[in-house]
Amino acid sequence: RAGLFRVVAPVDLRVTVRKDQVRFRLVGTVSTVLELTCSRCVEPFALPLNASFDLRYSPHAELGEAEREVEEDDLTEAFYRDDAIDLGQMMEEQFYLALPMKPLCQVACKGLCPNCGTNLNVAACDCQVRWEDPRLAALKALVDRTKDNA
Numbered sequence: 001r002a003g004l005f006r007v008v009a010p011v012d013l014r015v016t017v018r019k020d021q022v023r024f025r026l027v028g029t030v031s032t033v034l035e036l037t038c039s040r041c042v043e044p045f046a047l048p049l050n051a052s053f054d055l056r057y058s059p060h061a062e063l064g065e066a067e068r069e070v071e072e073d074d075l076t077e078a079f080y081r082d083d084a085i086d087l088g089q090m091m092e093e094q095f096y097l098a099l100p101m102k103p104l105c106q107v108a109c110k111g112l113c114p115n116c117g118t119n120l121n122v123a124a125c126d127c128q129v130r131w132e133d134p135r136l137a138a139l140k141a142l143v144d145r146t147k148d149n150a
Helices: 071-076 087-098 134-149
Strands: 012-022 024-038 044-059 077-080
Touching: 012 087, 024 087, 044 071, 044 087
Parallel strands: 044 077
Antiparallel strands: 012 024, 024 044
């Protein structure tokens, strides 16, 4: 998990806390700018983030040890211990949940040349990239032999 992103702007956390005996409900938003690395060109880029959340916190003792099936409500429930909720951990979880599956600096990112490593968004290269499917090698040999016999 380390190194997937870096927080590069102040974090704005707005939260409303409601208490029901020993359980808490936190509803709010967290906003900041994260720096990610593009999956294609490996260049850093800024991703503005504005995530909303609605979480419930129960005492850690209620976690229980028995195995059970995860239900839909379990996805919004977390646990606290020592009468404290770690807001830093909660914000970090929201950052991870908001990350794109494949971070791209731009939708049309051209990536890197597989031969020389040039960033194709910045400059073109003279490499002639030609890939042939090795599964078709037998057919290519057959076509080449037919051409030689003609």
